[in-house]
Amino acid sequence: MNQVVPLGRRARSTAVTLKHVAARAGVAPITVSRALNAPDSVSPLLRAQIDDAVTALGYVPNRFAGVLASAQSRVVPVIVPSLSNAVFIEVIQGIQGVLEAGGYQMLLGNTQYDLARETELVSTMLGWAPAGIIVAGLRHAERTRALLAGSGRPVMEIMELGRRPIDMNVGLSxxxxxxxxxxxxxxxxxxxxxxxxxxxxxxxxxxxxxxxxxxxxxxxxxxxxxxxxxxxxxxxxxxxxxxxxxxxxxxxxxxxxxxxxxxxxxxxxxxxxxxxxxxxxxxxxxxxxxxxxxxxxxxxxxxxSPRPEIGALAAIKLLARVSGEPAGPIRVDVGYRLMVREST
Incomplete structure (x- = not known):
C-alpha cells in the first residue's frame, strides 16, 4: 500500500528566459541571442559573461522558438541510469502506459550512471520544450539541478525518497x-x-x-x-x-x-x-x-520494490500537473516488502 507523505504543494518556478539571462549579464536580449547562436559575433569577454549568466540561471534555449507560436510538445523525457537493467525497464513500462493513454510520447535517455552525461541529456531534452520530465534519482550535478529547477516545467524524481525534491518525488527509502x-x-x-x-x-x-x-x-x-x-x-x-x-x-x-x-x-x-x-x-x-x-x-x-507502480504513479502526477489539475502531495513513499524465502 502506498504511504502518502503530505508536505503540501510547492509552486513551480517560472521558466528562465532570454530576458532573465540578459538582465543578469547586463546586456540586451539581442546580444544574448547573438552570443548563443553565433558565438564568434561577440567578444570572448562578453561571451564568457553571458555564459556565466546562462550557467547560473540554468537557462536552456527553446528549440521550438520561431516555429509556431502555438506549438506545444506532447513529449515527456524519461532519464534513467541503465536500459539493460530489468528494474528500470519495468519502471519505464509503468510510465509508458500512462503517458500513451494521455496522448503523450516518451523520450528515453540513459545516463549510464554518469552525472555529467545526465546534465547533457537534461540540457538537450529541455531544449525541445517537453511537457514535463521524469528523472531517476535525487542526486544530480549542480548544473543539472539548475536546469531542472529553472525549466518552469513539472519535474518528477523517482526510485528513491528525499526530503527536498526539485519539484515532485515518488520512490522508497x-x-x-x-x-x-x-x-x-x-x-x-x-x-x-x-x-x-x-x-x-x-x-x-x-x-x-x-x-x-x-x-x-x-x-x-x-x-x-x-x-x-x-x-x-x-x-x-x-x-x-x-x-x-x-x-x-x-x-x-x-x-x-x-x-x-x-x-x-x-x-x-x-x-x-x-x-x-x-x-x-x-x-x-x-x-x-x-x-x-x-x-x-x-x-x-x-x-x-514496486517498480511498475512507481512509474505509473510518477506519470499520473506529472500529467496532472501538466493539465493544471491537483497532483496531490509532492512526495509519495511507495514503500517496499521483505519477501522471506528459503535462501536465508
Missing part, C-alpha cells in the same frame, strides 16, 4: 530497506554479514542499502565491514564470481546481502554448481524482487 534486510538476517541468527555490490561509487542507491545494513549491524553490536565492490555493471555471472571471491577472502561470513537480485541469483546458481549449501554454509539475500528469484533453488529472499 533504500536506507530503510537495507536496514530491514539487516534486521531480518540478524533475527535469523546470522552474525557475520557482508554486502556485495557493483560500481558503488556511481550506484549510490545501492550504497544507501549498504548503509542501512551497516546501521542494523551497529545497532546489534555486530562486526561491521566495508562493502565488497566490483567495478562492472551487475550481472548473474559477476554475482557468482563475487560469491567465490568473497568466500575465499572472508571465510568467516555466514550471510551475504547482494545489492540486487541479478547478483544474488548468480550467486545462488554458482553455489549450487559448486556444492555450497545455501543457507547452511552461507545465506544469500537480494534486492528488487525480480521474478526469477522465486524460481531458484533455494528461492531467493529479497526486498520487493
Amino acid at each position: 533504500h536506507l530503510s530497506a537495507g536496514e530491514a534486510m539487516g534486521r531480518h538476517l540478524i533475527e535469523r541468527g546470522y552474525r557475520q554479514i557482508g554486502f556485495i555490490g557493483g560500481r558503488l561509487g556511481a550506484d549510490y542507491r545501492a550504497m544507501q542499502r549498504f548503509r542501512g545494513l551497516d546501521r542494523a549491524l551497529a545497532g546489534a553490536g555486530l562486526d561491521r565491514r566495508r562493502p565488497f565492490a566490483h567495478p562492472e555493471s551487475s550481472s548473474s555471472e559477476i554475482g557468482g564470481n563475487q560469491l567465490m571471491a568473497v568466500l575465499a577472502q572472508a571465510p568467516e561470513l555466514d550471510a551475504l546481502f547482494f545489492a540486487n537480485d541479478d547478483l544474488a541469483v548468480g550467486a545462488l546458481l554458482r553455489a549450487h554448481r559448486e556444492g555450497i549449501d545455501v543457507p547452511g554454509r552461507i545465506a544469500i539475500a537480494g534486492f528488487n524482487g525480480l521474478g526469477i528469484g522465486a524460481l531458484t533453488t533455494p528461492a531467493l529472499t529479497t526486498i520487493i
